[in-house]
Structure formats: structure tokens, C-alpha cells
Amino acid sequence: MSEEPLFTFGVIADIQYADLDDGMNFARTRKRFYRNSLQLLRNARESWCGSAVQPEFVLQLGDVIDGFNSQHDASRSALDAVLSEFRSSSLEVHHVWGNHEFYNFSRQELLSSELNSSLHVHRRLREPRPGGDVYAYSFSPYPGFCFVVLDAYDVSLLGLERESEQYQRALSLIQKHNPHEDLNSPPCPTASDRFVGRFTKFNGGFSQEQLDWLDALLSCADDKQEKVTIVSHLPVHPDSTDPVCLSWNYSALLQLLHTHPSVVLFMAGHDHDGGYHWDRPSGVHHLTVEGVIETPPDSDAFGTVCVYRDRWS
Numbered sequence: 001m002s003e004e005p006l007f008t009f010g011v012i013a014d015i016q017y018a019d020l021d022d023g024m025n026f027a028r029t030r031k032r033f034y035r036n037s038l039q040l041l042r043n044a045r046e047s048w049c050g051s052a053v054q055p056e057f058v059l060q061l062g063d064v065i066d067g068f069n070s071q072h073d074a075s076r077s078a079l080d081a082v083l084s085e086f087r088s089s090s091l092e093v094h095h096v097w098g099n100h101e102f103y104n105f106s107r108q109e110l111l112s113s114e115l116n117s118s119l120h121v122h123r124r125l126r127e128p129r130p131g132g133d134v135y136a137y138s139f140s141p142y143p144g145f146c147f148v149v150l151d152a153y154d155v156s157l158l159g160l161e162r163e164s165e166q167y168q169r170a171l172s173l174i175q176k177h178n179p180h181e182d183l184n185s186p187p188c189p190t191a192s193d194r195f196v197g198r199f200t201k202f203n204g205g206f207s208q209e210q211l212d213w214l215d216a217l218l219s220c221a222d223d224k225q226e227k228v229t230i231v232s233h234l235p236v237h238p239d240s241t242d243p244v245c246l247s248w249n250y251s252a253l254l255q256l257l258h259t260h261p262s263v264v265l266f267m268a269g270h271d272h273d274g275g276y277h278w279d280r281p282s283g284v285h286h287l288t289v290e291g292v293i294e295t296p297p298d299s300d301a302f303g304t305v306c307v308y309r310d311r312w313s
Ligand SMILES: Nc1ccn([C@@H]2O[C@H](COP(=O)(O)OP(=O)(O)OC[C@H](O)CO)[C@@H](O)[C@H]2O)c(=O)n1
Pocket: 025, 026, 063, 067, 099, 100, 184, 185, 186, 202, 244, 245, 270, 271, 272
């Protein structure tokens, strides 16, 4: 067994920064520490930068600022605050997009922003990329290892003009499953779909185009016997999360993971309680990372993953 890791990387999820007093989540069960989340990001950055061997990169798993910023006309200033924190180090950051990105910015704005890491992180990026406005890409930080950033909202009601074809298609899809007038309100489980509660407006799905691109990418990785980690804001395994946080078409993604032996790890955010499940049939570890926003000020919420040839910890 090798002693030194081949490389390390940082993970952080659901920072949801806003210059606002503490509040509660929608269900009023958990406190949200909007202002302190920036301090917890700082703690994470200091830990990564202070470690003997700096992480090769950091995965920011989405919801970097909270949707409330939009109501206070503070989207840009809040984003500047978190990006300045990341920029104050030489860490290479890969940003994943979550629902709160779309409460603050349109898809077009995000595509041309610093949150589009594929524009800013040129080192080690791989081609091809999916076409159109899909925000997905892959990179190889170390020979034999590949990381894939997925767009969990390329089929969704978020970040789009209501008149657009994509919005109308997503609306038809969600309305087939969610009878509520308020589409953020989860439908009740049924005998035919225990996890139908995922069909809410704060979730989304993967387009067929993105799934086809991922399928081709994973076939190449299988051939090269690479180890692949996939990241997305939304989890895809029902046992790794509160099912209300699942991607609309989580099962299509799971099916792909079952056919590609190269995939070893799927990481997500969104469910602030976090979760973990090892999917025995595919061998894939599903890790949902706890959210910064609901982590009390005297604690921390970030991870440093050490990758070895034969394991990670
Ligand atoms: N039952 C619900 C839950 C939420 N909403 C509204 O949806 C928007 C997003 O909610 P928020 O809790 O901020 O989203 P997160 O991404 O932080 O967490 C995901 C899920 O909530 C986890 O369960 C916001 O406008 C809420 O008010 C709702 O209407 N009904």
C-alpha cells in the first residue's frame, strides 16, 4: 500500500453567502448562518493553503451565494466577496452550479462569468465538451484520473426566460409529476414512484445531450482504465440523500454509472445534512457533502480528499 497520496483536492458545498443576519431554512428546522459562511470559506482556504502539500484543486459543489442576495440587489457584491476569498490564494477552483446560482443570475450571465470554470481553468481540461449552453466539462489532474463537472440544471425552470422552448419543455415535464400550484412544494410519494418528491423547481435534470456526452467520455475512460470522479450539485443515489434533493432523472445517471467501471466516486451538495452510500453493484461511492450555510460558527464544513493509487481517504 502506498504511503503518500498521489494528490489531494479540497471540497466545499453550499456556502450560500449573503451579508444578512442568521435565518432559518424553509422548514424552520435548521439555522442558516448567511454572514458567517464567508468565514467558514476563509477557514477552509487557510487550511488548504497551510497544508504541507497544497491541494491540486478545489471543488466548489454549488450554491456559492444565497438566492436572497437577488432580493437585496446584492448578487454581484456577494459573488465578489466569495470569489475574492478564493482568489486570495493560488488554488485552482472548479465551480459547480446549483439552484441558488440561478436565483441570482441567468444561465447566459453564468456562462460568461467567473463561475464558468471551463473558461478560466485551462490547465488539464479535456475535449470534447457538450454543445450548446450545457455547463459540463472534464479534466485530468493526474495521469490515470479524470474528474467530470456536470450541469444538474440543464433541464430546469431556472435561469431561463419563461418564453424559451427549454423552459416550456421543463415545465411540461415537472407538471406531469408535481400537481401543486407552487412547484417548489414537493409532491407526495406514490406507489409507482417513492421519490417523486424530487420534482420541484429547486431541482433539475440532465439533458439527453449531456448524458450522451458523459456516456462517450466514460467509454473512453473505461478503455484507458482511468478512475473517474463525477461532481454535480444534485445527488443521484436515493440512499445518499434526502430523496427530495435528487436530480429529476437520477435513474438515467445511475444507469450510466452501472455500465462504466471507470467511475469510482460521485460527489454532490444540495442536501445540507450530507449523506453517503456505497452502491455495491456498481462499486461507486456516493458522497453528499454537508453544507457550509447550516454549519454553526464554531465548527467547519469542508473536506480534503487524499487520493492514493488504491484508495482515497
Ligand atoms: N419545501 C420547500 C422548500 C423550498 N422552497 C423554496 O425553494 C427555494 C429554495 O429553497 P432552499 O431551501 O433555499 O434551497 P436549498 O438549495 O438551500 O436547499 C434545498 C432544499 O430546500 C432541501 O430540502 C426557496 O425560495 C424556498 O423558499 C419552497 O418553497 N418549499
